[in-house]
Amino acid sequence: MPASMESAAGLLRKTPLHAVHRESGAKMVPFGGWEMPVEYAGVIAEHLAVRSAAGLFDVSHMGEFEVAGPGALSFLQRVTSNNVAKLADGQAQYSALPMPSGAPVDDVIVSRKAADCFGLVVNASNIQKDFRWLQQQGPKHCELHDRSDEFALIAIQGPKAQAILQGLTPLELAGLRYYHFAEAELLGHPATISRTGYTGEDGFEILVTSDRAETLWRRLITVGQPQGLVPAGLGARDTLRLEARMCLYGNDMDETTSLIEAGLGWIVSVDEAKGDFVGRAVLEAQKKNGAPRRLVGFEIVGRGIARHGHPVSLKGAQVGVVTSGSFAPFLQKNIGLCYLPSEHSAVGIEFDVEIRGKLVPARVVPTPFYKRAR
């Protein structure tokens, strides 16, 4: 985790589940200004549990904004990259907040609660930055609220997630499609359940008021344990998302990488219905003509583990750095992501990663590295 995301230990914020993590023996680390569990029993065991059964993640550090009012849709169309008009009530989409350069201020999930009321889930370390950015864009006929402090967000991910969660809610989860959400009763209290996640597995993210978090967490663990559910930390979350080739803001994309370069052209809408939006000119041109570089997935061919920041070179010339790199616990390989010049980014291209002064060969491979069987 980048050191820039850390702040002084005394200033770290705690989620409503902090005491539960401590009690479970979690190793706690600073992340995005929060003190978060990085692992409980071990990253590998947690990672494999999510692939084969289920894992429970506290992601309450994520931010939640609400945009409400008759102008909400047109405001969001102007500040996000994806086409918000495609959403029906109860539907969500992956999107981003582009700058005029086409690089993202953040990546977000936009959800439509009603025709005039939308939710945004944003990265923990970007809550304040995103809120300021959105205010600067001048919301018209709508109001923007940061509701992050009111909620806890718990993710249950893995092939057993549905069976475990179904025991606690009358909502028929089988009918809830990917990237859809519903208001539901959960242990007798209101919750928002969405079929989303950051692991490459089926699963749900559950939004509840902070006071409900601890009861819900404990109940899920009790009900889920016999089916293989384990608490999982940020360590496993990071290796799981990397195997699924999901970008991490601040590593694989930031204010210097365009969405097209990051391989996120699929969340950039150039539909006529989308209308003009911040960054559209650059992104539309790059989508049509290509970008100078491209984020690729690679496997280390030699011996070594690529890490964030390791130099990447092509025929002896440095062309970039590793943006994410790790041992992949399910695939049992050393994998990573990095930017390469587009003309040298095809699958099979070989290049070098400099690991502690040594050049270690790597090869561009198809992504996602891991894709679950459906």
Next chain:
Amino acid sequence: MYPQDLRYTKDHEWVRLVGERGTVGITEYAQKQLGDVVFLELPALGRALATGENFGTVESVKAVSELLSPVSGEVAEVNDALVKAPESVNTDPYGAGWMMVVKLADPALLGSLMDAAAYKAFVDSESK
């Protein structure tokens, strides 16, 4: 957790002395701090090491840590089996998790390292 027959460093390495040969590894505390170990780089046979010199690298899923030699001397044995099964560093740090054997330049210098009681006190003060 702190075998009596070993000597310890502040960098959480241990040494077991048999004759003039010192076997070296990392401690239970060190492996716990690292988490699941997935990669190791160990020195070449015959390499001369000074006390405190980097002799390799241990990597867990989340962390990279340099290995610093607790002793000076010549590398006489390397645990190649450990490179293929690095998880032994977690499961058996004082046994199968041994990393190298050094033919000590001066076995008497081992006395400057911590004994089990001193190391335990050091770990307790560090983890406060």
